[in-house]
Amino acid sequence: MEVICVGNELLIGKTLNTNAQWLAKRITTLGLNVRRITVVGDDVDEIAAAVKEAVQRRPSFVITTGGLGPTFDDKTLGGVALAVGRELEENNEALEMVKKTYQRYIAEERIEKFEITPPRAKMAKLPKGAKPLPNTVGTAPGVLVEHEGVRLAMLPGVPREMMAIFDESLAPLLHEIAGDLTFYEASLGVERMPESDLAPMIDQVMHDNPYTYIKSHPQASEKVPHIELHFSTTSKDSATARQRIGRAIIQISEMIKEKGGKVQPMGT
Amino acid sequence: MEVICVGNELLIGKTLNTNAQWLAKRITTLGLNVRRITVVGDDVDEIAAAVKEAVQRRPSFVITTGGLGPTFDDKTLGGVALAVGRELEENNEALEMVKKTYQRYIAEERIEKFEITPPRAKMAKLPKGAKPLPNTVGTAPGVLVEHEGVRLAMLPGVPREMMAIFDESLAPLLHEIAGDLTFYEASLGVERMPESDLAPMIDQVMHDNPYTYIKSHPQASEKVPHIELHFSTTSKDSATARQRIGRAIIQISEMIKEKGGKVQPMGT
Numbered sequence: 278m279e280v281i282c283v284g285n286e287l288l289i290g291k292t293l294n295t296n297a298q299w300l301a302k303r304i305t306t307l308g309l310n311v312r313r314i315t316v317v318g319d320d321v322d323e324i325a326a327a328v329k330e331a332v333q334r335r336p337s338f339v340i341t342t343g344g345l346g347p348t349f350d351d352k353t354l355g356g357v358a359l360a361v362g363r364e365l366e367e368n369n370e371a372l373e374m375v376k377k378t379y380q381r382y383i384a385e386e387r388i389e390k391f392e393i394t395p396p397r398a399k400m401a402k403l404p405k406g407a408k409p410l411p412n413t414v415g416t417a418p419g420v421l422v423e424h425e426g427v428r429l430a431m432l433p434g435v436p437r438e439m440m441a442i443f444d445e446s447l448a449p450l451l452h453e454i455a456g457d458l459t460f461y462e463a464s465l466g467v468e469r470m471p472e473s474d475l476a477p478m479i480d481q482v483m484h485d486n487p488y489t490y491i492k493s494h495p496q497a498s499e500k501v502p503h504i505e506l507h508f509s510t511t512s513k514d515s516a517t518a519r520q521r522i523g524r525a526i527i528q529i530s531e532m533i534k535e536k537g538g539k540v541q542p543m544g545t
Numbered sequence: 546m547e548v549i550c551v552g553n554e555l556l557i558g559k560t561l562n563t564n565a566q567w568l569a570k571r572i573t574t575l576g577l578n579v580r581r582i583t584v585v586g587d588d589v590d591e592i593a594a595a596v597k598e599a600v601q602r603r604p605s606f607v608i609t610t611g612g613l614g615p616t617f618d619d620k621t622l623g624g625v626a627l628a629v630g631r632e633l634e635e636n637n638e639a640l641e642m643v644k645k646t647y648q649r650y651i652a653e654e655r656i657e658k659f660e661i662t663p664p665r666a667k668m669a670k671l672p673k674g675a676k677p678l679p680n681t682v683g684t685a686p687g688v689l690v691e692h693e694g695v696r697l698a699m700l701p702g703v704p705r706e707m708m709a710i711f712d713e714s715l716a717p718l719l720h721e722i723a724g725d726l727t728f729y730e731a732s733l734g735v736e737r738m739p740e741s742d743l744a745p746m747i748d749q750v751m752h753d754n755p756y757t758y759i760k761s762h763p764q765a766s767e768k769v770p771h772i773e774l775h776f777s778t779t780s781k782d783s784a785t786a787r788q789r790i791g792r793a794i795i796q797i798s799e800m801i802k803e804k805g806g807k808v809q810p811m812g813t
Contacts, residue, residue, distance in 0.1 A: 285760060288579045289728070290570025291775065292762075294562055297584070302558025311556045312591070314584035316565070319760070323580070330598070347741035348761050349748050388739060396744035415763075416741070435763055460557070471656060473615035473684070476664035480617050492553060492587070493616050494560075495683075495703055507559065 278304055278451075279331040280314045283324055283343035283353050284434055287316045296342045296439055303443065304340075307451045308458030308511055312336060319344060324356025332360065332427045337454050339427060340447070343434030345417040347396035353431055354420065358404040361424040371401035371409035374418045410446040414438050419446060461518035462509040463542075465526055467493075470538030472504055478532045479506070486525040488512070505543060546572055546719075547599040548582045551592055551611040551621050552702055555584045564610045564707055571711065572608075575719045576726030576779055580604060587612060592624025600628065600695045605722050607695060608715070611702030613685040615664035621699055622688065626672040629692040639669035639677035642686045678714040682706050687714060729786035730777040731810075733794055735761075738806035740772055746800045747774070754793040756780070773811060 280300050286292040294316065301311045315331065317323040324344070331339045344353030358365045372393070379391040391397075400417045403409060410419030410430070415438035420431040430447055432439040467475065472493050479491050494505040508525055512518035530540045548568050554560040562584065569579045583599065585591040592612070599607045612621030626633045640661070647659040659665075668685045671677060678687030678698070683706035688699040698715055700707045735743065740761050747759050762773040776793055780786035798808045 285758070286762065286775070287566075288569055288582065289573040289730075289777065290566045290568070290579075291730075293566045298555075298558045298561045300558070301556055305557040311558075312586070313595075314556065316582035318580070327581075346761075346763070348744040349751070350760050382739075394741060394745075396741040400741075416739075462557075462559075471650075471684075473662060473664040473668075476616040476667075477662075483617070490553070492618050493614075494554065495614070507554070509557065 278309050278311050278338045278340070279334065279336045280304075280311055281324075281327050281331060281339060281341040282314065282316045282434075283319065283341060283356075284316075285318045285350070287343075288318050296434065296436055299436070299440065300340060300342070300443065303448070304451065305460045307448065308455035308460055309337075309451055310511075319350040319352050321352050321355045321359060324353055325359035328357055328360035328429065332425060332429075336427060338451065339429045340443075341429070341431045342439050345400065345420070345431060345433045347400055347417070351399070351417075354403060357420075357422065357429060357431060361404060361422065361429070363405040363422075365402045366405050367398065368401055368403040368407065368409055371403055371418050371420075372398070374409055374411055375401050375416060378412070378416045410442050412438055412442055413445065414441045418442075421446070457513040458511050459513070459515065459518070460509065460511050461515065461522060462507065463522050463526065464508070465506045465530065466541045466543045467504040467506055467533055468539040468541075470504070470533060470536065474536065474538075475504060475506070475533070478529055478536075481532070482525050482529045485528065486521060489521050489525045491525065491529070546577050546579050546606045546608070547602065547604045548572075548579055549592075549595050549599060549607060549609040550582065550584045550702075551587065551609060551624075552584075553586045553618070555611075556586050564702065564704055567704070567708065568608060568610070568711065571716070572719065573728045575716065576723035576728055577605075577719055578779075587618040587620050589620050589623045589627060592621055593627035596625055596628035596697065600693060600697075604695060606719065607697045608711075609697070609699045610707050613668065613688070613699060613701045615668055615685070619667070619685075622671060625688075625690065625697060625699060629672060629690065629697070631673040631675075631690075633670045634673050635666065636669055636671040636675065636677055639671055639686050639688075640666070642677055642679055643669050643684060646680070646684045678710050680706055680710055681713065682709045686710075689714070725781040726779055727781070727783065727786070728777065728779050729783065729790060730775065731790050731794065732776070733774040733798065734809045734811045735772045735774055735801055736807040736809075738772070738801060738804065742804065742806075743772060743774070743801070746797055746804075749800070750793050750797045753796065754789060757789050757793045759793065759797070 407422035419442040675690035687710035
């Protein structure tokens with residue numbers, strides 16, 4: 278899987294990319310791997326290039342965030358259309374979704390009346406053959422399109438809209454791809470041992486536990502070197518997964534204590 | 546400019562990529578543009594591919610974060626070496642920096658003694674012809690290397706180490722590239738007006754103020770539609786920049802008020 282985040286606000290550092298983290302965590306928890314996250318600006322050619330490059334790496338899925346709204350700088354659908362070589366055309370189902378949202382705004386007395394102005398119609402112009410995904414908390418629908426066997430899903434950049442469409446429309450599709458695979462993780466805190474002394478122990482334990490990935494994270498805030506060891510594995514069977522991680526934790530804990538270090542369990 | 550962040554923890558959503566935001570903001574404030582941010586995992590081939598692709602887009606600078614430490618999963622220098630077609634070799638200057646750090650740890654009584662074990666020597670193995678950048682707050686030096694006219698700077702993933710090396714060693718180089726250019730921004734809050742009604746006004750004002758970029762950001766937390774309009778420009782001259790942004794704000798404020806909307810100044 279790949280994630281592409283669209284928005285100048287991410288490239289100027291105005292906005293922290295919490296969408297990327299949320300998606301990465303959700304996708305990982307579903308048992309799938311995010312191989313790459315790409316951030317590009319509000320530019321049709323940049324978006325198209327990023328989408329084309331991602332498709333060439335043949336992931337099962339590419340998810341984009343941002344750039345689906347009504348303003349001129351919402352360019353994701355244009356970029357995707359260019360990347361997959363299809364025209365943008367008004368999609369009736371999407372237009373109905375947009376209308377329904379404004380009707381809801383009227384019912385909620387947020388606006389008094391509405392008409393389908395060009396900026397509003399823009400949100401319903403999808404690449405030919407694409408399917409709109411209902412946005413139950415905002416205006417712009419999500420979009421799903423398949424190209425060369427790769428499914429591309431476009432989500433809005435507003436976090437609660439992105440989350441709602443992901444959970445309602447994409448999670449079930451991803452769950453199908455992942456099957457029974459699930460991701461498991463645990464952490465161990467290490468004190469009184471520099472990371473460079475841990476390095477050969479991690480090597481050894483990963484060698485002895487080939488399905489368990491271990492990564493050390495120095496915690497910068499501590500004056501005394503304090504390191505988080507993060508253990509993860511993906512498995513069909515939670516008992517196997519827990520066993521794998523448990524075995525690796527026990528093995529490395531003994532090695533650390535033998536060398537004078539201190540370990541303590543940590544929440545993940 | 547491009548930024549490449551290396552780390553499985555970013556791809557599984559364990560860590561929020563605050564490094565990318567910090568770098569993007571810093572680089573933008575220096576008057577330069579970040580064109581793309583790429584996140585890849587701890588994999589030599591993935592890192593090498595991302596670096597090669599970035600170099601092919603001919604940015605003035607590529608900055609990487611993460612993967613410089615002593616453990617097996619610190620693979621950035623191997624990936625960069627592969628991308629630029631150079632061997633990794635022990636760099637004396639870098640080795641002296643690593644030794645000095647451990648000597649400082651002894652002086653601070655954080656460790657009792659040290660020797661240059663293979664994991665520690667690893668931090669001083671740089672692509673041939675590279676220059677180490679002093680790390681005044683941690684162990685692994687930063688690295689600077691030039692390839693096909695593109696400068697590549699590798700920084701650690703621990704935020705305070707990344708920040709220190711950036712500010713001490715890279716900011717002066719970037720300042721030279723940027724010259725007198727500086728980035729300016731301001732924000733305006735808009736109420737009682739949906740984003741789709743703002744869209745044509747933004748179009749008009751950007752058309753009339755070609756050097757000013759305006760982007761609307763819906764604020765998801767408000768029940769009443771509340772939108773942040775963000776204005777930015779890059780200029781050699783702060784008076785011109787402020788004038789440009791001021792003119793755009795006045796023009797759009799009048800258009801919004803005329804249509805029944807409400808505006809208020811916002812901090813950026």
